[in-house]
Amino acid sequence: MASSYRRLRARALKAMFKAHAAIYERSDGRIGGWLGLPTLLLSVTGRKSGKIYSTPLAYFQDGDSYVVVGSDGAAKHDPQWWKNLQVDPMGAIRVGRQKLNVKATLATGAERERLWEIGKTINPMWSKYQTRTERELPVVVLRPRKADA
Secondary structure (H helix, E strand, O other): OHHHHHHHHHHHHHHHHHHHHHHHHHOOOOOOOEOOEOEEEEEEEOOOOOOEEEEEEEOEEEOOEEEEEOOHHHOOOOOHHHHHHHHOOEEEEEEOOEEEEEEEEEOOHHHHHHHHHHHHHHOOHHHHHHHOOOOOOOEEEEEEEOOOO
């Protein structure tokens, strides 16, 4: 029963995120906030399919970079967008009407700790999610890059 509920929940969340991404894109970034959180749209290449997938994510800025957390609602496994970026770290983001090509890196050590502390104030749910899963939630830095880089 519990696994059936998890599968149904996962399908519902996937459909909701897909719809959210479509609205964000079709509105040219005018509509896209999520629960009052700053939200960007991350587009990555699927590591198996080669297709482009877009996911709305809460974020915060750190200088010129954008920081996201792979919480996936405290799931046992890392989110697909992060698994895809581990294979190909190049992606694109839409922040409102602005589009940027980015390169993703995993924050580690002191950088992760610093960004995690900032992130918890931006989105307190990340702290709650961390207590609900055994994996360390990845803190991912999306650095803008030139289109030809």
